[in-house]
Amino acid sequence: MNQRSFKGYPLLLVILLITGVFAFTMPGKFLSPENLASMASQLPEFGFLALAMMLAMITGGIDLSVVAVANLSGVAAAMVLTSERLAGAMSLGSLIALAVFGALLVAGLCGLINGLLITRLNVPAILATLGSQWLFLGLAVVITKGHSVSGLPDAFAYVGNGNYRGVPVSFLALLAVAGLTALLLTRTRLGVRMYRVGGSPRVARFSGINNRRVLMATYIMAALLAGLSSLIMISRANSMRPGYGDAYLLQAILVVVLGGTDPAGGSGSVLGLLMAIVILQVSQSGLNILSFSPFFKKFTWGLALLVVMVLNHLIARRAANRIKT
Amino acid sequence: MNFRQMLKRNEFYIFLLVILFSIAVTLKNPVFVSPGNLLSLLKTSSGSAVFAVGILIVLISGGFDVSSTSIAICAQYLTVNLIMHRGWDHIAVAFLVAALLGACMGAVNAVFVAFFRLPTLIVTLGTASLFHGALLEFVGTKAVNLGDLPQCFKTFGLVSLWPKGPSALFGILCLVLAVSWAILRHTMTGRGIYAIGGDIEAARNSGFRVKRIQFFIYCYVGLLAGIAGIMHLCLIRYANPNYLVGTEMAIIAAVVLGGARITGGTGTLGGTMLGMALIVIVQKNLVLLGLSSYWEQFFVGAVIIIGVALTYGDLGSAFGRLHRRES
Numbered sequence: 347m348n349q350r351s352f353k354g355y356p357l358l359l360v361i362l363l364i365t366g367v368f369a370f371t372m373p374g375k376f377l378s379p380e381n382l383a384s385m386a387s388q389l390p391e392f393g394f395l396a397l398a399m400m401l402a403m404i405t406g407g408i409d410l411s412v413v414a415v416a417n418l419s420g421v422a423a424a425m426v427l428t429s430e431r432l433a434g435a436m437s438l439g440s441l442i443a444l445a446v447f448g449a450l451l452v453a454g455l456c457g458l459i460n461g462l463l464i465t466r467l468n469v470p471a472i473l474a475t476l477g478s479q480w481l482f483l484g485l486a487v488v489i490t491k492g493h494s495v496s497g498l499p500d501a502f503a504y505v506g507n508g509n510y511r512g513v514p515v516s517f518l519a520l521l522a523v524a525g526l527t528a529l530l531l532t533r534t535r536l537g538v539r540m541y542r543v544g545g546s547p548r549v550a551r552f553s554g555i556n557n558r559r560v561l562m563a564t565y566i567m568a569a570l571l572a573g574l575s576s577l578i579m580i581s582r583a584n585s586m587r588p589g590y591g592d593a594y595l596l597q598a599i600l601v602v603v604l605g606g607t608d609p610a611g612g613s614g615s616v617l618g619l620l621m622a623i624v625i626l627q628v629s630q631s632g633l634n635i636l637s638f639s640p641f642f643k644k645f646t647w648g649l650a651l652l653v654v655m656v657l658n659h660l661i662a663r664r665a666a667n668r669i670k671t
Numbered sequence: 672m673n674f675r676q677m678l679k680r681n682e683f684y685i686f687l688l689v690i691l692f693s694i695a696v697t698l699k700n701p702v703f704v705s706p707g708n709l710l711s712l713l714k715t716s717s718g719s720a721v722f723a724v725g726i727l728i729v730l731i732s733g734g735f736d737v738s739s740t741s742i743a744i745c746a747q748y749l750t751v752n753l754i755m756h757r758g759w760d761h762i763a764v765a766f767l768v769a770a771l772l773g774a775c776m777g778a779v780n781a782v783f784v785a786f787f788r789l790p791t792l793i794v795t796l797g798t799a800s801l802f803h804g805a806l807l808e809f810v811g812t813k814a815v816n817l818g819d820l821p822q823c824f825k826t827f828g829l830v831s832l833w834p835k836g837p838s839a840l841f842g843i844l845c846l847v848l849a850v851s852w853a854i855l856r857h858t859m860t861g862r863g864i865y866a867i868g869g870d871i872e873a874a875r876n877s878g879f880r881v882k883r884i885q886f887f888i889y890c891y892v893g894l895l896a897g898i899a900g901i902m903h904l905c906l907i908r909y910a911n912p913n914y915l916v917g918t919e920m921a922i923i924a925a926v927v928l929g930g931a932r933i934t935g936g937t938g939t940l941g942g943t944m945l946g947m948a949l950i951v952i953v954q955k956n957l958v959l960l961g962l963s964s965y966w967e968q969f970f971v972g973a974v975i976i977i978g979v980a981l982t983y984g985d986l987g988s989a990f991g992r993l994h995r996r997e998s
Binding site for chain 1: 735783787788789790792793794796797798799800801802803804805806807808812917920923924927933934963965966967968969970971972973975976978979980983
């Protein structure tokens with residue numbers, strides 16, 4: 347399977363179609379600068395989580411703990427930012443730097459735990475992250491006693507709410523990180539090995555790849571992306587509450603599959619994922635303006651996931667038949 | 672079975688953990704072993720245990736089902752509304768209708784899994800969202816409180832099998848266990864479920880009708896979910912269409928803890944019940960051990976991780992052996 351060839355034309359068509367329908371039914375409202383900006387600012391915190399999920403799924407695994415990791419590292423960062431003792435001891439700039447470092451450190455440790463469970467104890471990724479999800483979320487609840495950590499310094503709000511020439515900073519950050527991830531996946535040895543491990547762990551091992559090291563790196567990177575997401579979460583909400591964003595888990599899996607990543611591993615591209623994220627955001631925002639209920643959105647996500655999977659299956663079967671004949 | 676064989680089984684360690692934890696709780700608070708407390712523990716966990724039986728069967732077949740709680744709440748809420756409109760105020764009708772609705776929703780899962788051969792996790796994630804979204808959007812979001820609830824639901828939860836005996840809900844669990852045990856052990860379909868989980872191609876080649884068995888699995892799991900939905904309603908006597916959804920991971924964790932392998936082909940009802948017992952005892956008794964309830968999720972996570980580590984990697988060799996294993 348060649349992961350480099352671009353197979354996203356159907357997705358692009360869907361984007362144009364949905365955008366066209368909404369723009370046509372709501373002239374002047376849907377494509378207004380305000381709505382575009384609001385869509386661009388809602389998207390990043392979820393986008394990072396989806397990138398994390400995609401990395402795990404490319405290697406044939408899954409990471410159910412991404413939201414929990416974001417919760418725990420968000421709590422860590424929020425506690426640094428609201429600590430009066432630290433605020434008295436250092437400048438605002440170094441406090442923010444410390445918070446960012448803290449969030450990424452906590453996230454990295456979470457990823458390390460996942461990686462150890464998967465590579466050293468041979469626990470299937472889905473079970474390892476199912477368990478660690480509770481562990482991380484539980485830890486966040488224990489630390490905060492279930493309350494939210496709030497009252498962050500105003501300067502930190504720039505991360506989630508700031509604009510650069512009208513474009514949200516967090517959106518630019520997502521684009522940059524997505525670009526780096528794409529480079530990693532297609533242009534580095536680690537990235538190519540991730541596809542190989544996902545395609546067939548056995549073949550990968552026989553061709554001299556250290557599967558354990560690749561998987562370890564994958565789950566640490568996934569957790570770090572969740573850590574980045576947490577920084578945007580706490581900045582946008584000006585607080586962190588354990589349990590925030592639990593609906594993102596299903597959406598992340600949905601978007602990754604929608605973006606053409608094979609849940610069995612071995613394929614998937616950042617470009618496809620980004621397009622799927624845009625589809626989700628555009629349809630969500632459009633349904634919002636048309637004042638559909640959140641339940642209807644839940645219904646359409648489920649439907650979309652099933653339809654896409656069935657279509658992928660039918661297309662794959664047709665392709666297989668064509669090769670045979 | 673000799674002692675050495677017993678040491679190799681997951682169930683044995685889970686059993687030890689259950690005993691150890693129970694002793695610890697009893698030392699802190701002797702009320703734990705009083706008949707009243709044990710009976711109430713049985714009553715409150717019977718519904719989850721019925722879910723666990725369904726999840727176990729899917730896991731044995733090599734699948735992964737996260738839609739059963741959504742199916743349960745849909746079946747429950749639809750049944751309550753139907754009974755309120757029609758006035759068929761009888762608990763047997765309620766169970767029958769809910770089981771039927773559950774089986775129909777399970778059949779939807781089965782279509783995607785058996786005919787399109789899609790990954791079960793993704794399918795059930797999709798249908799869970801589809802069913803629950805449809806319920807809230809098209810049926811309603813209003814909870815039915817105790818006052819408006821049909822009489823049969825109000826009283827069934829209070830019935831016990833015999834005076835001062837276990838609750839009727841526990842009786843239903845026993846019935847479900849007996850039927851499921853008979854299916855898994857003594858029917859060709861049951862053997863087929865294990866065979867599919869072990870190796871789906873081998874099962875197909877040896878003449879099992881894989882599609883038909885998969886259809887049976889997902890319908891049966893839906894049916895059990897429908898029954899569990901009514902049990903949950905009888906227990907709390909309040910029908911809220913937002914309840915239950917989100918508890919599926921804890922149930923899956925309990926089943927996995929009980930020794931069912933996610934790769935399929937193994938798993939027993941006894942182990943599942945032990946895993947369930949461990950999770951329930953940990954969840955309900957941390958407070959008795961002097962830890963605040965904030966620790967609940969953390970402990971459940973720790974128990975799951977220890978459980979899966981015991982099942983998959985031999986923990987001993989991971990620490991003891993320095994040379995790399997071929998894996």
